[in-house]
Structures are given as C-alpha cells and as structure tokens.
Amino acid sequence: MKGSLLQARLVGLLLLALVLFTPPVLLVFDRPAWLGFSGLPLYLFAAWLVILALAAWLLEGSKDE
Amino acid sequence: MSDWLLVAVAFSYLGILFLLAAWGDRRAEQGRSVINSPSIYTLSIAVYCTAWTFYGSVGRAAEAGPSFLLIYLGPTLAMLLGWVMLRKMVRIARAQKITSIADFISARYGKSGLLAALVTLIAILAIMPYIALQLKAVTVSHAILTDYPELPSKLGEEVFWQDKSFWVALVLGIFTLLFGTRHLDASERHEGLVVAIAFESIIKLLAFLILGLFVVFWLYDGPTELFQTAAQKSEQITRLGLEAVPGGASGWVGTLLLASLAFITLPRQFQVLVVENVDERHLKRASWLFPLYLVAINLFVIPVALAGLLLGDAGQEPDSFVLTLPLAAGLELLPLIVFIGGLAAATGMVIVETIALSTMVSNHLVMPLLLRWKWLHLDPDRNLSSWLLGIRRIAILVILFLGYLYHALLGESYSLVTIGLVSFAAAAQFAPSLLLGLYWRQASAKGATLGLIGGFLIWAYTLLLPGFAQSGWLPLSLIEEGPWGLAALKPYALLGLEGLDIYTHALFWSLLVNLGLLIAVSLFTRQKHLEQTQAALFTEALRPEVMQTHLWLGQTSREELHQLLTRYLGQEATHKLFQRFQTEVTAEANRSEEDQLAPPELVAAAEQALTGALGSTSARVLINSVVRGEALDLEAVLSILDTTSQTLEYNKRLEQKSAELARIGEELRSANERLRELDRLKDEFVAMISHELRTPLTSIRAFAEILRDSRDLETDKREHFLGVIVKESERLSRLIEEILDLARLESGRLRLNPEPVDFRQLAGDSVDAITQLFQEAEIKLQVQLPTQQAWVIADPDRLQQVVINLLDNARKFAKGKPAQVTLTLEAWKNNWRLAVEDNGPGIAEEEREKVFEKFHQIQQEAASNSRQRPGGSGLGLPISRGLIAHLGGRLWVEDPKKLKGARLVIELPRAPEQEAKADAPPAAPSEKTG
Amino acid sequence: MAKVLVVDDEPNIVLSLEFLMQQAGFSVLTAEDGETALQKVEQENPDLLLLDISLPGISGFEVLEKLRNQDAYRQLPIIMLTAHGREVEKEKGMALGADDYVTKPFSTQQLVNQVKNLLDPASKP
Structure with a gap:
C-alpha cells in the first residue's frame, strides 16, 4: 500500500468515526433498548470496536515506510 | 484498615516502580533497550488514564450517563490520525531535539523565547488543578480506606503537616526527583521512566478489571441481574441516555473535541507521545492498541456505577464507588488492590507531568533569565550542568507544591471530572498554534502568541474565575449577574450565549478567539527569516528529502565549542559528541587540535545537544555567543526546501x-x-x-x-x-x-443547380451524345436501363458531364476485338447506381483511389508504362468525383462484373417520384452498337 | 537527304513537325514513344532527333541517355522538346548531352533554323 493511500484511508476512517460518534447518528441509538436503559452505551462500545478493528486492519496490513 | 498497612503498601509499590525504572535505565545504558516495542509505547501513552479515570469515570457515569466515554472517544479520534499527524510531530521532534510542547511550539515559530515562556506559564496554570486532582484522589482514597464506614474527614481543615495530601505531594515530588532528573539531557529519553509508566498502566488496568469482575459476577450474578436490579429502582438511576449528558448534543460534541485536542496538547501526553517515542513505526500499533486499552478500562464503568448507586450509600461520593463497593462487601484485599490501581494512575500522571513541566520551566523560564546574567558564562570554570539539574529539581518541587496549594485551597469545590475538564480546556489552547503550525506555513509567531494569549484569557474568564467564585474567593454574583451587573459578560454565558455546558461554552469562545487571532495576525505579519525556515521545516517534515539540519556559516574553534559544551553538558557527553567528529578532522592535522575550526556539522550537532538540554531558544543564544559571523545559513536551508517543494x-x-x-x-x-x-x-x-x-x-x-x-x-x-x-x-x-x-x-465556390432529374433519361441522352465517337472507334456500347424512371436530385448539365466523361474514359481504354463498354443503371437500396465498364486493362486494386487524383495519369505515365496514355487532361475523374460528391452521391472504382476492365460507379440517392416529363423516352433496356 | 526522326506522343505535333521538316527538305521518320524511337534510330540511322521529353513508357531523357551511351550515336544531333518550361529540365537535358533544347510552343522558323544549323553548320544564314 502506498503511504499517501494509507494516510487517505486513515483520514477516511477518522471521518467515519466522527460520524458514528456524534449526533445525529448518535440519536438513532439513544432510545430505551433494554429494561428502560438507553442503547447508547452499547452502541458506542460496538462502534468503537468496529473502528478499532478497521484501524488495526489498515495499519497492520501496511508494510511501507 | 490500618494506616501503616496502607503506607507500607504504597511505599512498597513505589519501591517496585523505582527498581523497574532503574532497571530500564541500566538496560538503556547497556544499549539493550527494553522500551523498543510498540506495546510498551502504547502502555506509556496510557498515562492518559489518571486517577480521574480510575475514580472519576464511575462518578461521571453515575451522574452524567455515557458522557464519561467522551474523554476516551476523543483520544481515539486523535489516535486515528496518529500515523498522519503525530508521526509528523515525532519526526520534527527527533530532528530538532525537541524536549517539550513549549519547545515544539516555540521552535515552530522561529525559536521564539517569548512563545516558549508563554506556553510554559499557561501549562503550569492549566496543569496545577490537574495535579491537585491526583493529590486529592490519593488522599481521599486513603481517607476512605482508613475511615470506612465513616465518611472521610473534610480536607483542608488541618494544619498542612496534618494534611495527608501534603505528604503525598512531598513523597511524589521526591520520587519524581529521583528518576526524572537523573540525566541532564531531557531529550535523551527517560527510558526507565517509560518502563515504570508502562508498568503502572498495566497495574491500573488490571486493578479496574478485577474490581469490575468482582462487581458484576460476585456482587451480582452477571450483568443481566445487575441491570435488572438497577431497572427496578428506576427513579434514582440514570437511564444512560444523552439526556443525562450536560449540554446535550452540543455538550457531547464540545467535550469530544476538547478531549481529542487535550490528548495531544497536555504536556505529559506530548512527552510520552512525541518526546519519548523511540521509533515512529510504533505509532502504527499504538494507533489502535491504545484506544483498545481505553475500551478495556471503560468496560466496567457503567456496571460499577450502577452497582454503586444501588448501594444507596448516599453519603459516599460517586467518585469513591470503586472503593466503597468492595469495602461494603467486607473485603480487605480488593480495596487494597483498587487503592494501588488508583495510586498507579495518580503517580504515573504526576511523575510524567511534573517532569514535563519542570523541563519547560527550567528551559524556557529560568535558563533564559540566567543567561542574561553575564557572570554565568564569563566564568569558564563553573560547571553549569549541575545548575541545570538543580533548577529542574526545584521546579519539580515547586510545581507539586503549587498543585498541593490549589488542592488545599480550591479542591473541595469540584469533583474530579470538573477539575480535569478545566485543565483540558486550558491545554486545548495549544492546539491551534501546534496543529495549524504543522500544516500552514504562514502561521507566524506574532499570530501564535496573540492567539495563545487571547485564548488563555478567555479560558481564565469563562472557567477559572467562575471556579474561584464557586469556591467563595469571588462573589457568586459574578456568575449570576456578570461583572458590574453586565449580563453580556456573564462568564458562563458570554454575549448572552446560553444553552451550552460550561466547557463547550468556554472551548467555543476561547478557540474562536485563539484561532481567529492566529489566522488573522498571521495573514497580516511578515515572518522573520528563522521563522520562515522553521515553518518550512515543520510543514514539510514528512517529505523524506528534507534535511533537518541547520548549517552554520559562522566560524568557531573546536576548543571554544568544547568549553561551551562542557560547561552545560558535562565532560562525558561533550567528549562523546566530539569523538563523533574526530575522524573527519585528521586532514587538518597540521593545525593544533584547539585551533582547528569546528566544522559546520559539529556546530550543528553542538546546537542540537544544547537544545536537548536547554531548549532551542537558550541553545541558540549560547551558540551565538561563541560563533562569529552569520549564524544560520538561511539560504542553504531555504534552498534545500526550495528544491524539495517549490x-x-x-x-x-x-x-x-x-x-x-x-x-x-x-x-x-x-x-x-x-x-x-x-x-x-x-x-x-x-x-x-x-x-x-x-x-x-x-x-x-x-x-x-x-x-x-x-x-x-x-x-x-x-x-x-x-x-x-x-x-x-x-x-x-x-x-x-x-x-x-x-x-x-x-474552393467550394462551385454553383450547382440541383433539380429533380430522371437519371434514366439523362443516361440515355449522354449515350446519344457520345455514340458517334464509339461508332468511329468501332467500340460496342451496351446500355442497360431500368424499366421505370430513375429520379434523383442533380444538376442535369453537370451530371451529364460526368456520365459522358466516364463513357469517354471507357472508350479510350476499351481494347480488344471487339472493344466493349457497358453502361448499366439500376436501383440499389435507396440509391440509383450507374456503372460504366470497359474491357480494357482495368485498374489495379491499389490504383483505384489514385485515379481520382489530379493529373494521375500524367504522373503515372512518367513513372511506369502499365497503362497507355489515353489522351486527356487527367482532370476528368477528379472533377467528376467532386461533382458527384457535391450532388450527395459517390463515385468509385470497383471490381469488373461483366467485362474484365475498369468499372466506375456513380451512386446518387433516390429522389421522390416526379411527374414524368412529356418527352421521356419509352423505358426499355436497349442496346446500341457502334 | 538528311533524315530527321520526330519523337512525340501528340499526333498533331508530330504532324506539324513532319510537315515542317519535309518543307525544309529533310526526309522525316516519326515515332510515338521511346521504344519505337530507339528501334528506328537503329534501323534507319537518322541524322537528327527531335525528341519530346514526356513520352509514354521510357521518357525522352532515357532515350537520350541510352543513345549517348553508345559510341555510334555520341555525335548524333538531338534537339529536346518539352512542354515543361523549367530550367532544371533544360539543364538536365544539356548535361545528358542534348545539342539543343526547345520549349513548346516553339517558333517554327527558329526550330527549322536550329535543325539546319546542327545538320550543316556551314550553311548558317
């Protein structure tokens, strides 16, 4: 993978994370999900792990520089 | 729990830490570094998780739902840019021997001493509360453990020697002294320190996970039972939704931004992320592994908070749930483990932060002042390196004392999280000049200075002053009514901006002013030469071609340089440095060692070494004092950059x-x-x-x-x-x-008079016109016309000219006994085709287009004798083709069908049927023989 | 009676030259192309050639060259005729050994004089 390409992908991932971690996407999950608790924390942890998995895949997969 | 046990445990822990650090340092000296691993690097970054995380997260979750996660989502976002942005900073810091964030910002803006001092001052003011927070956490946790189940006694009511936190501060200070300032050169990384910090990160994570497992699976029968129990006590328990977050959606975004900026700009984070980084490739792993650490340490926060709330021990602060939960269960060991975890979190932060701050204080506040005193460098015998260490040690103690003071005077009025966020907001003021300076070459020192001052003043007004007011130092009316009753100046609602939580409010205004001043002033100021150079070196740092060296044009002798370095770095370090340049000077052997001129590389290396010890500003001053002539070869650096970029x-x-x-x-x-x-x-x-x-x-x-x-x-x-x-x-x-x-x-000026023409009749007329010639030449002319009329749109005279031309050509070429020519008119799709064929020699395939060139036959005649010259201008066919093309048809040569000679075909589009003309001849295939 | 060989592919030009030469008192042979011209030179051994340059088949220049390469015809008087009025052609013809060079259309009187001169230099008018 070329350096600049990796950087561009990381920036893309950052934008995805920004979208996932901020309203209004956040509001979609901010409703009672289980026993009256909001689904928000669960969603946040899930999205968090997805982002990190993607980041690990991108960064560990690249061999350059 | 007995006091002495706690003290013993705490000191044993610190002892282990010290041994670890010593071991790490020794390994480093032996050249077998233990910290050259991305995992160690990741763990050292986890110094981010302080006592605030350890105790405060649970408290925040209990009071404000999921907002505690923002403090960790922010760094996650920042780390996603680790490979893009932090790598750039690491590379710059390595090249320029940067020792702190103050040094970094000052170096970026032309090694401005003013800027460095300013950053240092802001950092001290910003971090003081944060250090106070750690002291408070340690003291409170100690108090809870000793006093439980009684409420911990109020702090600040004893004389200071009775105050535990004073002693905690003192112990931490001494401990920091011991392994923070063992070496002088702060840029030679504190390897032992990093090892210790990484170890602390493991301890605090393990402690919190153990506590979490205990709460979920010991106190309760798994998470389901915990949540179900919590759900039944619905009225007191947070629903964990956004409504619990201060400031709602805007507060969410504001805090997220705050945390991502502070993660980079907090002095200790800069220290571990940038200064202590040994290999920029470690950033790859850390970019995702560190956020994963954050996920892990936050995993049990919500369950612990819910369990704490269910405990219903209203007197206990939510910040203390992690301790009161195991204590309430009557356990002895677990609270001790938690205490150690909290201690690990607090000490890690305090140690790294004070080292970072003390370096800044000594390099950017004290040394520049000392250097102005002439006697300091007029006396060559005085070894200043011990001075430096002394300054730094004093700085550490002073910083911790200030932290204690803050804690003692103000600490009670705030929860842990509140203090932390105030610090975050101040540290975030470094972000505009730091981050913009990485990418925008125009950003100038004046802009950065004014931006920082502006942002800091707004921060102080919107967060610090109201804090004083809430502590009773200032009248509360300041917050409620604004100063002198001016509502527009209310610190929490500047210009009437309401509806934001106080941090988002402060962050918005301060960053707006900061960034606005930085950009606006930069656009209207001219950078000095050194500033331009540094700006270029910083913004282009990731370009592999950029040489990050400064060349010195001026001259100085090795001896002078040696003396200077010995004074500030000590004998050994200086000797090492000079040895690196020993081999290169043997050529100059005829001069005595002392008189030899120091090569520019040596001067540059000397400056870097001094920068590592004293910061870039002071190092410049010192080098300038011994180097005669133009110091920095600006042109050289700029030309390098010019080659690279422009x-x-x-x-x-x-x-x-x-x-x-x-x-x-x-x-x-x-x-x-x-x-x-x-x-x-x-x-x-x-x-x-x-x-x-x-x-x-x-x-x-x-x-x-x-x-x-x-x-x-x-x-x-x-x-x-x-x-x-x-x-x-x-x-x-x-x-x-x-x-x-x-x-x-x-030229396209040919005028034609197209009209409907009966092609059949026209062909007949043409044949009639030329029959005489055929008869004379005894050539048999066969004519085959269709039974019906053949209407086309054409200029009749011109069309006849073409047909006659074809017939005449055929006549000239027809050969043999008998010589033959045929004329055929027939329908072909939507066209009429008139073909004239002779039994002459024919036209070779490759010649078929050439016959339509002007004078083709004449040219050909000169070239070869394949065809007899028929007599004629050689313009007939080109003209015929041009005419037919003008009439919308085609003229070409094709394979013969009946005879064996040439076959030329005219094709014209069919026109609609017209009224037959009166003199139209009867339509019948006819045959005329000459 | 001197024999003149007229070589041209234009029948009317041949006709006019034939008449002119006969009138001037020469016997006239004609040829329409280079091949025929060479044959007739061999067979009839004419005393002078009026040779057109653009001929079907081998050109006038080639005929000239071939004749000059044979010892027997090295001295044979040859007048080149051309419808191309270009200097280069004239030079080329002279270089190849033509005795004179006449551009079409020509003055009949002048041509006859040139022929007479070549055949009998003494009888200059």
Whole structure:
C-alpha cells in the first residue's frame, strides 16, 4: 500500500468515526433498548470496536515506510 | 484498615516502580533497550488514564450517563490520525531535539523565547488543578480506606503537616526527583521512566478489571441481574441516555473535541507521545492498541456505577464507588488492590507531568533569565550542568507544591471530572498554534502568541474565575449577574450565549478567539527569516528529502565549542559528541587540535545537544555567543526546501511545459511538412497545367505559323491544318474549363443547380451524345436501363458531364476485338447506381483511389508504362468525383462484373417520384452498337 | 537527304513537325514513344532527333541517355522538346548531352533554323 493511500484511508476512517460518534447518528441509538436503559452505551462500545478493528486492519496490513 | 498497612503498601509499590525504572535505565545504558516495542509505547501513552479515570469515570457515569466515554472517544479520534499527524510531530521532534510542547511550539515559530515562556506559564496554570486532582484522589482514597464506614474527614481543615495530601505531594515530588532528573539531557529519553509508566498502566488496568469482575459476577450474578436490579429502582438511576449528558448534543460534541485536542496538547501526553517515542513505526500499533486499552478500562464503568448507586450509600461520593463497593462487601484485599490501581494512575500522571513541566520551566523560564546574567558564562570554570539539574529539581518541587496549594485551597469545590475538564480546556489552547503550525506555513509567531494569549484569557474568564467564585474567593454574583451587573459578560454565558455546558461554552469562545487571532495576525505579519525556515521545516517534515539540519556559516574553534559544551553538558557527553567528529578532522592535522575550526556539522550537532538540554531558544543564544559571523545559513536551508517543494513543483510544471512544447513542435513540424507537401503539390499542379496547356498550344502555333508561312499550301492540307487548329483550340478551352471547375470545386465556390432529374433519361441522352465517337472507334456500347424512371436530385448539365466523361474514359481504354463498354443503371437500396465498364486493362486494386487524383495519369505515365496514355487532361475523374460528391452521391472504382476492365460507379440517392416529363423516352433496356 | 526522326506522343505535333521538316527538305521518320524511337534510330540511322521529353513508357531523357551511351550515336544531333518550361529540365537535358533544347510552343522558323544549323553548320544564314 502506498503511504499517501494509507494516510487517505486513515483520514477516511477518522471521518467515519466522527460520524458514528456524534449526533445525529448518535440519536438513532439513544432510545430505551433494554429494561428502560438507553442503547447508547452499547452502541458506542460496538462502534468503537468496529473502528478499532478497521484501524488495526489498515495499519497492520501496511508494510511501507 | 490500618494506616501503616496502607503506607507500607504504597511505599512498597513505589519501591517496585523505582527498581523497574532503574532497571530500564541500566538496560538503556547497556544499549539493550527494553522500551523498543510498540506495546510498551502504547502502555506509556496510557498515562492518559489518571486517577480521574480510575475514580472519576464511575462518578461521571453515575451522574452524567455515557458522557464519561467522551474523554476516551476523543483520544481515539486523535489516535486515528496518529500515523498522519503525530508521526509528523515525532519526526520534527527527533530532528530538532525537541524536549517539550513549549519547545515544539516555540521552535515552530522561529525559536521564539517569548512563545516558549508563554506556553510554559499557561501549562503550569492549566496543569496545577490537574495535579491537585491526583493529590486529592490519593488522599481521599486513603481517607476512605482508613475511615470506612465513616465518611472521610473534610480536607483542608488541618494544619498542612496534618494534611495527608501534603505528604503525598512531598513523597511524589521526591520520587519524581529521583528518576526524572537523573540525566541532564531531557531529550535523551527517560527510558526507565517509560518502563515504570508502562508498568503502572498495566497495574491500573488490571486493578479496574478485577474490581469490575468482582462487581458484576460476585456482587451480582452477571450483568443481566445487575441491570435488572438497577431497572427496578428506576427513579434514582440514570437511564444512560444523552439526556443525562450536560449540554446535550452540543455538550457531547464540545467535550469530544476538547478531549481529542487535550490528548495531544497536555504536556505529559506530548512527552510520552512525541518526546519519548523511540521509533515512529510504533505509532502504527499504538494507533489502535491504545484506544483498545481505553475500551478495556471503560468496560466496567457503567456496571460499577450502577452497582454503586444501588448501594444507596448516599453519603459516599460517586467518585469513591470503586472503593466503597468492595469495602461494603467486607473485603480487605480488593480495596487494597483498587487503592494501588488508583495510586498507579495518580503517580504515573504526576511523575510524567511534573517532569514535563519542570523541563519547560527550567528551559524556557529560568535558563533564559540566567543567561542574561553575564557572570554565568564569563566564568569558564563553573560547571553549569549541575545548575541545570538543580533548577529542574526545584521546579519539580515547586510545581507539586503549587498543585498541593490549589488542592488545599480550591479542591473541595469540584469533583474530579470538573477539575480535569478545566485543565483540558486550558491545554486545548495549544492546539491551534501546534496543529495549524504543522500544516500552514504562514502561521507566524506574532499570530501564535496573540492567539495563545487571547485564548488563555478567555479560558481564565469563562472557567477559572467562575471556579474561584464557586469556591467563595469571588462573589457568586459574578456568575449570576456578570461583572458590574453586565449580563453580556456573564462568564458562563458570554454575549448572552446560553444553552451550552460550561466547557463547550468556554472551548467555543476561547478557540474562536485563539484561532481567529492566529489566522488573522498571521495573514497580516511578515515572518522573520528563522521563522520562515522553521515553518518550512515543520510543514514539510514528512517529505523524506528534507534535511533537518541547520548549517552554520559562522566560524568557531573546536576548543571554544568544547568549553561551551562542557560547561552545560558535562565532560562525558561533550567528549562523546566530539569523538563523533574526530575522524573527519585528521586532514587538518597540521593545525593544533584547539585551533582547528569546528566544522559546520559539529556546530550543528553542538546546537542540537544544547537544545536537548536547554531548549532551542537558550541553545541558540549560547551558540551565538561563541560563533562569529552569520549564524544560520538561511539560504542553504531555504534552498534545500526550495528544491524539495517549490522547485519540485516547478520542475513538474516545467516538465509538463516542455512535453507540451515538444508536442507543439512536433505538430508544427508536421504542419510544416504538410505545407511543404502542399507547396510541392501546388508546384507540380502548376507544372502539370502548364504542360497540358502548352501541348495543344504547340500544335495551334505550329500550324498557324505553317499556314502563315506557306501561302501555296494545297487546299485539303490547309483544311486539315485548320481543322487541327480548331480541334486543339477546343481542347484548350475544355482544359481551361476543367481547371476552372476544379478550382471552384476545391474552393467550394462551385454553383450547382440541383433539380429533380430522371437519371434514366439523362443516361440515355449522354449515350446519344457520345455514340458517334464509339461508332468511329468501332467500340460496342451496351446500355442497360431500368424499366421505370430513375429520379434523383442533380444538376442535369453537370451530371451529364460526368456520365459522358466516364463513357469517354471507357472508350479510350476499351481494347480488344471487339472493344466493349457497358453502361448499366439500376436501383440499389435507396440509391440509383450507374456503372460504366470497359474491357480494357482495368485498374489495379491499389490504383483505384489514385485515379481520382489530379493529373494521375500524367504522373503515372512518367513513372511506369502499365497503362497507355489515353489522351486527356487527367482532370476528368477528379472533377467528376467532386461533382458527384457535391450532388450527395459517390463515385468509385470497383471490381469488373461483366467485362474484365475498369468499372466506375456513380451512386446518387433516390429522389421522390416526379411527374414524368412529356418527352421521356419509352423505358426499355436497349442496346446500341457502334 | 538528311533524315530527321520526330519523337512525340501528340499526333498533331508530330504532324506539324513532319510537315515542317519535309518543307525544309529533310526526309522525316516519326515515332510515338521511346521504344519505337530507339528501334528506328537503329534501323534507319537518322541524322537528327527531335525528341519530346514526356513520352509514354521510357521518357525522352532515357532515350537520350541510352543513345549517348553508345559510341555510334555520341555525335548524333538531338534537339529536346518539352512542354515543361523549367530550367532544371533544360539543364538536365544539356548535361545528358542534348545539342539543343526547345520549349513548346516553339517558333517554327527558329526550330527549322536550329535543325539546319546542327545538320550543316556551314550553311548558317
């Protein structure tokens, strides 16, 4: 993978994370999900792990520089 | 729990830490570094998780739902840019031997001493509460453990030597002294420190996970039971939704931004992320592994918070749930583990933060002042390196004492999280000049200075002053009514901006002012030379070509440089440095060692070494004191950069331009070639025409002269010669007519009068016109016409001219016994096709298009003798083709069908049926024989 | 009686030259192309050639060259006729050993004089 390409992908991932971690996407999950608790924390942890998995895949997969 | 046990445990823990650090340092000295691993690097970054995380997260979750996660989502976002942005900072810091964030920002803006001092001051003010927070956490946790189940006694009511936190601060200070300032060169990384910090990160994570597992699976029967129990006590328990977050959606975004900025700009984070980084490739792993650490340490926060709330021990602060939960269960060991975890979190932060701050204080506040005192460097015997260490040690103690003071005076009025966020907001003020400076070359020192001052003042006004007011130092009316009753100046609602939580409010205004000033002032100021150079070096840092060295033009002797370095770095470090440059000077052996000029590389290395010890500003001053002449070869650095950035760009454009020029040149050449070719063709054409005109003219003149000179000519001869003259004159006129036709055709000025024409009748008429010639030449002419009329749109005269021309050509070429020509008119799809075929030699495949070139037969005649010259101008076919094309049809040569000679075909589109003309001949295939 | 060989592919020009030469008192042979011209030179051994340059088949220049390469015809007077009025052609013809060069259309009187000169230099008018 070329350096600049990796950087561009990381920036893309950052934008995805920004979208996932901020309203209004956040509001979609901010409703009672289980026993009256909001689904928000669960969603946040899930999205968090997805982002990190993607980041690990991108960064560990690249061999350059 | 007994006091002495706690103290013993705490000191044992610190002892282990110290041993670890010593071991790490020794390994580093032996060249077998233990920290050259991305995992250690990741764990050292986890110094981010302080006592605030350890105790405060649970408290925040209990009070404000999921907002505690923002403090960790922010760094996650920042780390996603680790490879892009932090790597740049690491590379710069390595190249320029940067020791702290103050040094970094100052170096970026032309090594401005003012800026460095400013950053240092802001950092101290910002971090003081944060250090106070750690002291408070340790003290409170100690108090809870000793006093439980009683509420911990109020702090700040004893004399300071009775105050535990004073002693905690003192112990931590001494501990920090011990391994924070063992070496002078702060830029030679604190390897032992990093090892200890990484170890602490493991301890605090394990402690919290153990506590979490205990709460979920010991106190409760798994998470389901915990949540179900919590759900039943619905009225007191947070629903964990966004409504619990202060400031709602905007507060969410504001805190997220705050945390991502502070993660980079907090002095201790800069220390571990940038200064202590040993290999920039470690950033790859850390970019995702560190956020994963954050996920892990936050996993049990919500369950612990819920369990704490269910405990219903209203007197206990939520910040203390992690301790009170196991204590309430009657356990002894677990609270101790938690205490150690909290201690690990707090000590890690305090140690790294005070080391970072003390470096900044000594390098950017104290040293610049000391350097102004002449006697300090007039006395060559004085070893200043011990001075430096002393300054740094004093700074550590002072910083911790200030932290204690803050804690003692103000600490009670805030929860842990509140104090932390105030610090975050102050540290975030470094972000504009730091981050923008990485990418925007124009950002200037004046802009950065004013931006920082502006942002800091707003921060102080919107967060610090109200804090004083809430602590009772200032009247509360300041918050509620604004100063002097001016509502527009209310610190929590500046200009009437309400509806934001106080942090988002403060962050918005301070960053707006900060960034606005930085950009606006930068746009209106000119950078100094050094500033330009540094700005260029910073913004272009990731370009591999950029040489991050500064070349010195000035001269100094090795001896002078040696003395200077010895004074500030000590004998050993100086010796090492000079040894690196030993081999290169042997060429100058004829001069004594002392008198030899120091090579520019050595001067540069000396400056870097001094920068590592003293910061870039002071190092410059010192080097300037011994180097004579122009210090920095600005041109050299700029030229390097020019080669890399602008020149590369320029070269690229130049390359494009020259490629374009080459292309244009090629085009011009081929256009020229075409023009030459056209010119040649024109010459040839003129020559051909002249030849064709001269030929009949020759006969005419010859016979005319004969007739003139020979009056006694017999009558029949005279008649014959006159006939020749007439004939040749006709030929001449025809030729001229043809040339004119051709000229009109080629210039597009030919006027045609198209009208509906019956092609059948026209073909018949043409045959009639030429029959005589065929009969004379004894050529058999077969004509095959369709039964119905064949309407086309054409100029009848011109069309007839073409048909006759074809027939005449065929007549000339027809050969054999009997010579034959056929004319066929037939429908073909939507067209009429008239074909004229002869039984002559035919036209070779490759010649079939060439016969339509002007004077083709004449040219060919010169080249070969494959075809007999038929007599004719050589313009007939080109004109015919031009005419037919003008009429919307085609004329071409194709394979013979009936006879074996040439076959020429006219094709014209069919026109709608017209009223038959009265004189139309009966339609029937006919045959005319000559 | 001197024999003149007229070589041209234009029948009317041949006709006019034939008449002119006969009138001037020469016997006239004609040829319409280069091949025939060479044959007739061999067979009839004419005293002078009026040779057109643009001929079907081998050109007048080639005929000239071939004749000049044979010892027997090295001195044979040859007048080149051309409808191309270009100097280069004239030079080329002279270089190849033509005795004279006449551009069409020509003055009949002048041509006859040139022929006479070549055949009998003494009888200059």
